[in-house]
Amino acid sequence: MTRWDAVRVRQGLVDSCCSAEQAGDQALRRGRPREARRHYERMLAEAIRLAEQFPDLSTRRDLTLAFNKYGAFWVGAHRLDQAAEAYAEGLAVATRLREENPDDIRLLRDLRFGEFTLGEIARQTGGPAGRRTAHDHCTTALALAEHLVGTDPHHTGDRRELGVVQERLGLLATERQELDEAAEWYARALSVRRELAAELPGDPRARRDLGVQYERLGDLALRRRDLEAARAHYDESLSLRRSLLGDDPRDLSTQRDLSVVCERLGDVALLTDGPEQARQWYDDSFAILDAAFGPKHPDTRTLRKKLRGHPVTPN
Known part of the structure; x- marks a missing residue:
């Protein structure tokens, strides 16, 4: 094979790979898994x-991405076993x-991503074994991030990803009931995220x-x-969520986040101020969910059940 033949073969494989990826993305958007x-x-x-045919850095790194x-x-597709196998191959x-x-x-970032993602999958599988595996992956991801x-x-x-890994280690510690350790990780993540928010106000x-970090700290304190x-x-x-909603009032993710914080403030009010004050926060949370997602959404239904079981019952 001449040099130019090799170039054509390589480009053909690259084009075929990209075409298949784009077709997969399009099929997903159309709801055809x-x-x-x-x-x-x-x-x-x-x-x-x-x-295999052109084993240089570029093609092998693209294999990781594939x-x-x-x-x-x-x-x-909620098939975490299959997902873990694919990510492990990439790693x-x-x-x-x-x-x-x-x-x-770039390879350090690929490794950090792979370790962190495998940690997330292991955490979602649940149980002590999953949490231990998740902790191992996240600890490796932390070293790479640092x-x-x-x-x-x-x-x-890279600084943002460091905060993400620290936050996940805090969440894992919380799930293990190691609350002092969780507080330490959350404090470290808060420091990183405060600095970035100050440097990047827009x-x-x-x-x-x-x-997110303030919400995690609130959950831990609660x-x-x-x-x-x-x-x-x-x-x-709450203040940060409201500012984000002001930037884009149609952002469903921000609306859901705002609803969650209102519900948490209701939980705090229920323990400190009583059911009437709690009900105000719960009503705000429900109104946001109902307007954004409709009455049949699972989150809306769950909150409605919570309201019905509350001492101050909605109509």
């Missing part, structure tokens, strides 16, 4: 052929590449991350029955 799966499997097969894409499909490719290219920052931030302290994306994601601290953290989260 079986068709999407066929396209993604063709994408993966072409990525494997490409990496495995990750296939894993994301299985996450969306194995990235690990080998990192051994050969230790100074490539290394990346140490390499470039001004990289906002970035809604930075404010959203900070709102669990400890430190009700004043819980209220203070939820108030901070």
